[in-house]
Amino acid sequence: MVFKPKTEEYTSQAGNKYVFQSVFPSKWAQILDQITDKHGKVLNSKAMPAMLEHVIVQPAGLKMDDFEEWAELQEVTQAAFLFQQQGKR
Structure with a gap:
């Protein structure tokens, strides 16, 4: 089985459009290790960036x-997290 990135368009409640793209499982594991504390709590200051x-691949290069x-x-980064974690929003 070969990994094929999934993409999804997302429109925020404010009407702004974004495109999400899934990352390799190995990269996701690294990201999860970096964005959670020792108790497994997600840290916004690390997770959002x-x-x-x-x-979030479009628009590219977004910063907080x-x-x-x-x-x-908060809405967009949480939706992106759920997309990656669950393969959908």
Whole structure:
């Protein structure tokens, strides 16, 4: 079985469009190790930039400070996390 990245278009509640793309399972394992604390709790300060860099491929190069509203940043990065974790939103 060969890994084939999945993609999905996502439209936020604010109407902004994003494209998510899944990453290799080995890369996802590394990301999970980096974004969680010793108790397995996801750390926003690490998880959000990781989703923007590795899972959200369009628009490319997004940073946390590119978002005007925290709610939009939180919504989009959580949707990207769920897409990668579950293979869907």
